[in-house]
Amino acid sequence: MLAGRMMDYPLTITHFLERARTYHARSAIVTQNPDRTSSRATYADLHRRASKLAHALTRLGVRAGDRVATLCWNHARHLELYLGVPAMGAVVHTLNLRLHPSDLGYIASHAEDRVLVVDRSLLPLYRKFAAQARCVQRVIVIGDDGPVEGDGLDYEALLAPEPDHFDFPRLDERAAAMLCYTSGTTGNPKGVLYSHRSIVLHTLVSCMHDALGFRDSDVVLSVVPMFHAMAWGLPYSAVATGARIVLPGPHLDPASLLDLMARERVTFAAGVPTIWLGILALLDEHPKRWDLSSMRAMVIGGSAAPPALIDGFLARHGLVVTHAWGMTETNPLGTIAHLRHGLDLDAAAELDTRASQGYAVPFIDQRHVGADDQPLPWDGRSMGELEVRGPWVASSYFGDEGEDRFTKDGWFKTGDVVTIDGDGYMRITDRAKDVIKSGGEWISSVALENALMSHPAVLEAAVFAARHPVWGERPLAAVVLRPGQAASKDELRAHLEPRFARFWLPDEVLFVERIPRTSTGKFLKSQLRDEYADLLTKQPPG
Structure with missing residues (x-):
């Protein structure tokens, strides 16, 4: 028997933006500025300014599908671009400011970016690749560290005269929303184009209790840069739930991050192992200096974290570290190392499980294959390349590059060499290279x-x-x-x-x-x- 017909309701980022205004208007967005002062806004401000941004970009000639590049740190105006650009039907393309200028020039040109929004403090970097990025027709400058004077269109001046309301269009949920590029450690960087649908599904699963578990009472610090793999989806997950957002700006040193966590009473933070190694070393040196009692979870991803790091936070500071795994190609969350109910583990086995990359979140399938491309047993010993598939996993790269990374039966070859145990916990033993x-x-x-x-x-x-x-x-x-x-x-x-x-x-x-x-x-x-x-x-x- 067929189920009754359901309403055709597109899964788009626009819903998150409208929901933020309707139900979470007073939720705060805190930005640490380059001069270490803090700026504060609300989700109501986010909706209003995203609307102004959509009007301004439309007036500049941006149309559906056009790429709007960002070269920005983590701050509230970058969040406006995360929401406003996709909601108007264009594509936000985050440029990784830590890449070499020649790589940035290649990426901007390959993506055919029409507009670039850049922090004033990053203008010297843009000038190093501007000649390569001839496709960029307009440069909009955010005055993050001072006034904008003749270096491009002033972001604030551009938005100021625009109306507070924009009639956001009804979009196809499979339309492109965001473009991110891999770091290109081998060969040229490759683009991954995320649809509205993939981002919404990723967000819904990320917010589950058995994933990141966001709720409106959370205070979310995105240490992971907004220019890296969609900031692991944290901005969208926070906005969807109404969580308060804390954005660190350019200050990612351990002392600055610890000051920010303590001052803003952060409950959730996420970043790569190198960030947490520095934080743990400073906490060990000054164990009483920062009050982190509000922290409920710290997620580590990007590369394998040593068990000594996870154990050090828990044993010496009472802080729970949760390991996760993902890639630009997986939007990015793929697995998370929660301790599932019913596991009978002693202390050593519990640490080993926490230090694994975890098991697949809902709607992600995982397998590992040997040299003959045949699936290997989940015995915790057999090593093979991890392959994944799911509704937010890429099925190709932008421009149909890298076809050898995708199997004929719909799996993405991650390049990670792993074992998978009988409970489904995956452990990275190496990158294939x-x-x-x-x-x-x-x-x-x-x-x-x-x-x-x-x-x-x-x-x-x-x-x-x-x-x-x-x-x-x-x-x-x-x-x-x-x-x-x-x-x-x-x-x-x-x-x-x-x-x-x-x-x-x-x-x-x-x-x-x-x-x-x-x-x-x-x-x-x-x-x-x-x-x-x-x-x-x-x-x-x-």
Whole structure:
């Protein structure tokens, strides 16, 4: 029997914008400015200014489907663009300000951006790639650190004369809403085009209790940049539920973030492991300085977080860290490491589960496959490449590039090498390009890194492959020590020996001041490989 007909109601971002005004008009949006003062607005202001923005862009000739690029930090005006541009039918395209100017020029040109909205403090960066981005017809400048004087259209002056109400059109839910590009560590960056429907479905699942669990009483700090993978969907999830939003601006150092968390009584924060490593180190140094008793959850994603980090927050500061996994191509939430009811775990197993990347959220399917592309058993031991599918997972890249990343039966090849246990918890053992193959055997760089970072003297560690005349590849470790701490190579190898087979142990430990990172804060192992690739062939260890 067929069900009765249901109302044809499009799933669009416009609903979130209208809901914000109707039910959550007084909810606050707090921005930390470059001068460290705070600006405050409400969701009613958000709707009013998004309407003005839509009028202004329409007057400038922006039409449905046109790309409006942003080169901005996390602040309230960037949030206006997140809502106002898609609601009018155009596409907001977030440019990653940490990329090289040549990459930014390529991305803006490839996306055919018509309008660019840029923070005044980031104008010097824009000028470095402006010649490449000839498609940009209008530049609108947000005066984040001072008045706009002849550098482009003034954002505030542009919005000022416009009406407070815009008749937002009824949109097709499959129309494009946002465009994000991968960081392009191999080859050119690739674009992922999100539809209204995919963003709405992602938002609804993200707000579930078993995902991020937002509610209107939350105070949400988006440490993850709004120019990175749609800020993990946090702005839309917060607006959908009426949660108060705190935006850090350009100040992402540990002290500034801790000050902001304590001052605004933040309940939820999310960012990459490198951010939390710095925060934990500062909390350990000054355990009584910040009152974080309001914090109910901190989500870590972007790359695998060491168990020592998760345990350190909980054991020493009573703060719960939840691991999550996703990619630009997954909109981005894919899995989350909540402890499911009914699991019978001792303390060690509980930490191991919290440190996993978790199990798939609703409507995401996961599997891992071997070299023959056949699915592997969920036994917690078999390593293979993770593949996912779902209603907000990309089925192609913008411009139909990278076809080899998508299977004929509808799965996306993530490039992550993982195991999946019998309860469905997924653990990343490596990126496919980072896994070390020594004498025909795989060595997980992530497992070695996590173990090294459990040593009390180690702040950060990156393990990578170097060429070897006999074994093909051998692991090397780049280590950053904590300030005032000391450890020898032999001591660190001895720390690893009880946990790993002998052939897994790094042939060399390199003590460095800092580990190079990608634009999203992940360890840039390709640079380490390039720098030290021949170390063992030139100077084999004794």
